[in-house]
Amino acid sequence: MQRKGSNSVHVRNYNERVVLETLRRYGEGSKAELARSANLTPQAVAGIVDALVDAGLVEPKGKRFGQVGQPSIIYGPVLDGAFSIGLHIGRRSLDAVLVDFAGQIRASETHEYEFPEPESVLSLAASCIRRFMDALPETTKDRVIGVGLAMPYFLGGWKSEQNVSEAVAGAWQAFDLKAKLAAVSGLSIHLENDASAAAVAELVHGAGRNYKNFIYFFMNTFIGGGLVLDGSLSTGAHGNSGAFGPYPVTPSRLSTVPPPAGPFEILLRRASVAVLIRHLRACGVEIGKLNDLEFLPESAQPFVDEWQEDCADALAQAIVGSIAVIDVDAVIIDSILPAALLNSTVASVVRRFNEIVPDGLIRPAIVVGSIGAKAVAIGGAILPVYDMFAPDSSVLLKKTRSNKRPLLVGSGGQR
Amino acid sequence: MQRKGSNSVHVRNYNERVVLETLRRYGEGSKAELARSANLTPQAVAGIVDALVDAGLVEPKGKRFGQVGQPSIIYGPVLDGAFSIGLHIGRRSLDAVLVDFAGQIRASETHEYEFPEPESVLSLAASCIRRFMDALPETTKDRVIGVGLAMPYFLGGWKSEQNVSEAVAGAWQAFDLKAKLAAVSGLSIHLENDASAAAVAELVHGAGRNYKNFIYFFMNTFIGGGLVLDGSLSTGAHGNSGAFGPYPVTPSRLSTVPPPAGPFEILLRRASVAVLIRHLRACGVEIGKLNDLEFLPESAQPFVDEWQEDCADALAQAIVGSIAVIDVDAVIIDSILPAALLNSTVASVVRRFNEIVPDGLIRPAIVVGSIGAKAVAIGGAILPVYDMFAPDSSVLLKKTRSNKRPLLVGSGGQR
DNA sequence: CGATAATATCATCAATTTGGTTTATTAAAT
DNA sequence: ATTTAATAAACCAAATTGATGATATTATCG
Secondary structure, three states: OOOOOOOHHHHHHHHHHHHHHHHHHHOOEEHHHHHHHHOOOHHHHHHHHHHHHHOOOEEEEEEEOOOOOOOEEEEEEOHHHOEEEEEEEOOOEEEEEEEOOOOOEEEEEEEEOOOOOHHHHHHHHHHHHHHHHHHOOHHHHHHEEEEEEEEOOOOOOOHHHOOOOHHHHHHHHOOOHHHHHHHHHOOOEEEEEHHHHHHHHHHHHOHHHHOOOEEEEEEOOOEEEEEEEOOEEOOOOOOOOOOOOOOEEOOOOOOOOOOOOOOOEEHHHOOOHHHHHHHHHHOOOOOOOHHHHHHOOHHHHHHHHHHHHHHHHHHHHHHHHHHHHOOOOEEEEEEOOOHHHHHHHHHHHHHHHHHHOOOOOOOOEEEEOOOOOOHHHHHHHHHHHHHHHOOOHHHHOOOOOOOOOOOOOOOOOOO | OOOOOOOHHHHHHHHHHHHHHHHHHHOOEEHHHHHHHHOOOHHHHHHHHHHHHHOOOEEEEEEEOOOOOOOEEEEEEOHHHOEEEEEEEOOOEEEEEEEOOOOOEEEEEEEEOOOOOHHHHHHHHHHHHHHHHHHOOHHHHHHEEEEEEEEOOOOOOOHHHOOOOHHHHHHHHOOOHHHHHHHHHOOOEEEEEHHHHHHHHHHHHOHHHHOOOEEEEEEOOOEEEEEEEOOEEOOOOOOOOOOOOOOEEOOOOOOOOOOOOOOOEEHHHOOOHHHHHHHHHHOOOOOOOHHHHHHOOHHHHHHHHHHHHHHHHHHHHHHHHHHHHOOOOEEEEEEOOOHHHHHHHHHHHHHHHHHHOOOOOOOOEEEEOOOOOOHHHHHHHHHHHHHHHOOOHHHHOOOOOOOOOOOOOOOOOOO
């Protein structure tokens, strides 16, 4: 809890990250442009860019003509400069992606299961990583900087909401997937809540780029969320921020949802894909896989609408409460649902929100997420990249625990 | 929204703030201790401390003996090194404090009114500032670094909740108190929401020192709050974070509170001193000033208890929802209420919270604030101090808009 | 028990290193 | 001719490294 000082080595490290991040964000830029954008002198930036070129992270992409004066040499990130693996351990499936330095997906796998069993998830994850690594040319294998592991904090939790045995639930408690995966893969593993990871994906690649502060909902089998404040993910004291599953709302009006046990209902039991599927089944609509939601019979529409109204009302309540706690520019809602269904659900949320929002709150934009089902895995893959390359101002501070290593070699530091 | 670089001048500025803040926090320390605490070399700290001494902000306080080795020279902040003025513009009164560099209150004033009228509040505030300035010796007048203005964002708002005329409410909309006060006082004015300012006071001087992340409630005539994340105040996109007044809760059970207009009640109409007083009056208890709450007749106790139960239930609901949004170490509740009444109310909140909190949330400590009625004004006074002296990592970044000036002279920067 | 040596801690001077800034020069486009 | 980009050399700020001295407590020897 004690503030630390800084020194020029940290500054260099930070400035390198600033330059690199700008390049990753805009795709390309000249030294002069980068200097203006970072408020650094052309000299300082020249040194940094040259070092980044030496490190194989950046390369010249050609010259830009057309304006008065000497043409600029354009630099951009080397696509194969770094790779990262994202793993999304869900309640029904495991998603894995390999992304390159530009954030493009180079490979991806999905494996479904009835429910997640620790040992088999571990071997499944390990085999995904192995296949990704094997597919990379020998010279770039060491460019894989890490694995982002995105999963619910309580994978075995909410037993009553899914048919999960007490044994399986308990098994996760004692199972340190992160450590085991680090051991078998030899890579650094970054663990994050599933919905928070999805929020990161939205922040970096999606609508989040327009908003510095937003609340994010990800409607999955269950529902979770994340919080982006001042352009970076805020996870809270114990990493449990954006735990919208247990957010209190009024009881559901759906006949297929039993009344709540406590004094109020929780969002999880009104706004989640599990509830939709259960409702449809109870109403006689046959649903096997998630994909079936795309091609529902005409007769199912009224039941979908029922759920949608109820879901939107619950989400609107959660949004009103959330923006009282924290004032944001936007609320972003994404889901594994088919795009059309998600769009109309969010439209309902907006309508309902405007009906109920009281005076004294500033209305945020409420928008649909732009990434969809793969958001969690993609967000996971971003975690190691950000830890290594992002200009978080913590880089400027001196190490307390595991401080970030310098991007490029260099020793500089206290003995 | 573009990241900026840094340089050694910023680093020096930041390190100075780190050293000074450590000294202000612990009251005193030797150069060697400061070096260890900031992870800087003794040399670096020596230079900084010497510069701070030259600037009149720090002075040697004597030597410390007792341990092996050369005795340390102890340094501490100069009490008269800086002064700051805090103004709390409330709905029923104006509080003003003058604090010194150690955070001690050197002077304070309170002025009550029926309701705040812009022009008279301005002249009242200006006269407070003038009296504070006049009382300072000529040589230290220039040590007043600024004024912290803490007031509700919607001073004229919630018209229906108080007997405020439309005219008075509207007058505040167009009235730029900050600018006018800056003009007449010649000092820099820092505006902040009242409850957020109180949260800052708690963060710096109160229970907040034990918690890096907390949610803060201040139960005043109405109720508001603030959010402290990672050791600093988080105000959100438009500065409206912690707007707990309009937080949605279930309707009141008190017979004297009319049913809500919308689909839910708002916290303001269940947990606020205004509601308590209205309830007591409706039940035949005579209440004039706030002070009367300290000496209530025996017969009033049942009515106080009724209100307390209802208030605690509403607060517990707000806490449950808030910690789903953002995971904190603690929830701190302070108020203008007499200490005994506040203590028992918070005890009720804890009880009720434990009854209703669902699984999947991490339970924060729920504690009573340690400052009380003057929290807002004290917090206000802290604002200019923090802007000038606190090691916020934004100091390390290059100026975009109004960047912080260096503490001590020095030119360093781009031309 | 008192004098003396050993040791730990603080403080500071001087030299070095890092890294951004300033100034000046050259290159290449419109 | 003018403008802009790139680069080289000198400069400067500030932290780190290395070495030295100051002064207390603690251990030890006579």
